[in-house]
Amino acid sequence: MHYNIAVYNGEKVAAIIAAAGRSERMQGVDKIFTMLGNRPVLSRTVYPFECHPFIDRIVVVINPDRVTPAEKLAANEKWRKVTDIIAGGERRQDSVMKAIARLENDVKWVIIHDGARPLVRLAQIDEGLDAAVETGAAVCAVPVTDTIKQVSAAGFIEATLDREKLFAVQTPQVFRYEIIRRAYDSAAQMSVTDDASLVENLGIRVKLFPGSYANIKITTPESLATAEMLWRRSGD
Numbered sequence: 001m002h003y004n005i006a007v008y009n010g011e012k013v014a015a016i017i018a019a020a021g022r023s024e025r026m027q028g029v030d031k032i033f034t035m036l037g038n039r040p041v042l043s044r045t046v047y048p049f050e051c052h053p054f055i056d057r058i059v060v061v062i063n064p065d066r067v068t069p070a071e072k073l074a075a076n077e078k079w080r081k082v083t084d085i086i087a088g089g090e091r092r093q094d095s096v097m098k099a100i101a102r103l104e105n106d107v108k109w110v111i112i113h114d115g116a117r118p119l120v121r122l123a124q125i126d127e128g129l130d131a132a133v134e135t136g137a138a139v140c141a142v143p144v145t146d147t148i149k150q151v152s153a154a155g156f157i158e159a160t161l162d163r164e165k166l167f168a169v170q171t172p173q174v175f176r177y178e179i180i181r182r183a184y185d186s187a188a189q190m191s192v193t194d195d196a197s198l199v200e201n202l203g204i205r206v207k208l209f210p211g212s213y214a215n216i217k218i219t220t221p222e223s224l225a226t227a228e229m230l231w232r233r234s235g236d
């Protein structure tokens with residue numbers, strides 16, 4: 001059953017959980033269903049969105065081979081807000097595009113989040129919505145902590161970039177529905193690694209809001225080990 005009661009400033013908010021990747025860098029572990037503190041990573045990721053008072057509905061995009069396990073998980077977890085579990089596409093952006101197509105015009109805000117970032121906090125959802133009010137687009141990010149070099153194809157340093165201006169962008173990424181829909185519609189030929197890139201391409205300013213060094217993306221076995229340590233430390 002879907003309860004239509006949640007709004008942000010009177011406007012409906014949908015979340016998209018992009019979880020349709022192939023976990024190719026995980027050496028055979030399906031990172032979306034692997035356990036983190038006795039619960040699958042996907043459960044951990046969906047939970048803050050399921051609990052959040054502003055989120056009305058959630059679309060989960062899943063690898064085509066894993067739709068049935070995801071549906072079983074949704075039933076076990078008794079997720080009330082997950083209205084759609086759909087098969088993803090080839091690239092992350094193809095998966096997100098399929099999810100956006102599921103949303104109707106009555107949704108005013110869309111929060112896009114990686115299924116592989118289970119350590120997102122409830123407060124980051126609030127902060128993202130508040131940050132997005134100004135231009136209709138906001139992404140969470142942290143200052144980079146390494147020195148970043150621009151390198152030639154031959155492997156030589158070309159430039160040392162000014163670290164003060166460099167941020168590592170995470171998810172959640174928050175957009176007005178009309179903006180993200182237009183961004184995805186207008187950039188079918190572009191290949192991007194995050195949703196904000198498509199919005200930037202429209203010439204719309206994207207605001208940063210504080211991410212967290214704990215909001216890691218599980219990408220490699222090492223990052224899963226880090227996530228487990230961070231999860232234990234969080235005390236949940």
Ligand SMILES: Nc1ccn([C@@H]2O[C@H](COP(=O)(O)OP(=O)(O)OP(=O)(O)O)[C@@H](O)[C@H]2O)c(=O)n1
Nearest residue numbers: 019020021022023024025090091092095115116
């Ligand atoms: N076709 C795709 C590819 C990725 N993702 C999702 O986008 C997020 C970020 O992608 P990434 O960490 O690169 O995940 P994978 O694509 O699974 O990783 P890999 O490249 O190692 O296969 C993940 O939650 C992943 O499930 C997606 O929904 N659809």
Ligand SMILES: C[C@](O)(CO)[C@H](O)COP(=O)(O)O
Nearest residue numbers: 092114169170171193194217
């Ligand atoms: C969207 C993202 O998580 C922001 O950091 C990231 O760009 C996803 O990249 P990936 O290549 O799909 O891991």
